[in-house]
Amino acid sequence: MALPKKLKMMNLYNEGNSYLGQTGEVTLPKLSRKLENWRGGGMNGNVKVDLGLGDDVNEMTWKLGGLDKLVLQQFGAASVSALGLRFAGSYQRDDTRETDAVEIVVRGRHEEIDFGNAKAGDDTETTIKTIWTYYKLSINGETIIEIDIVGIKEVVNGVDLLEEHRNNIGL
Template sequence: MGMARTLKDMMLFNEGLAYIGECKTVTLPTLTRKTEEWRGGGMGGVAEMDMGLEALEMTSTFGGPMRDILRQFGVTTVNGVYLRFAGAYQDDDTGAVDSVEVIVRGRHKEIEFGDQEVGEAGEFSVTSGLVYYKLVWNGRTEIEIDVLAGIEIVDGVDRRAAIRNAIGIF
């Protein structure tokens, strides 16, 4: 018998500052391959060619306005904001807890204040465009993507090493 891992608790850090009691939700980056269809002569059907990664982004929501996030809006470098999600996922079948961290760098591209109503908890959300992503599961790096450096490591294998080598980037 097996049970799904359930997120039992989480924390979001912004430049090392912990959002204890402030962060409501985090939508972690979706990893999506950009593909293009190709059907050449002699092929019995269409094959999808891998053209790299689609843009990465992460969204977080909070119970109200976050001044430090507002102060980061318009940062001039594409990797100017460092965010880290730390999640504790527990298997209710065995009780085992897995630590899952997602470390990203990018910049905020959208800040939404949402509806503001007196006497109600507000909602403040931020969407960040990313150029760096690292997924660490129980201390082991599973995936690391550095868009600017052309690095894409999955399960310890850099899948772009040969491409960087071919164009003289080591």
């Protein structure tokens, strides 16, 4: 029997600035594909055709205790990859004590800054929704998934899934 690796510690960095002790929660980007049903003539059932990344795949939501001036200064950034966030997590198995360093790096811009409820004497929390155009997931320093939407790259386990498509359109 084995126990799962669970998140034990984490930190979030915004343009290299640490939010240690300030980050309450991070909703890591969900990886999804856009699959559409196809049933051609003579087929006795549907197959799901892969049309790339899911429509809402490039979203990362995170929460900070209180208010942060840097996040407010970044609101309305003109470039789709204006700012960088880095999630660093330490996952551990409690049966073997084995740990894994998990890092997720995104580049994008903030779509939403939600200040929540403001009531004197109550806890305050700001929720930020960042929409990314670049994503990289590494475990123990090894890149597992790297997606660059604008650069038309999608590398999974060292294989660029879009390389032939770029070649086919002359890039």
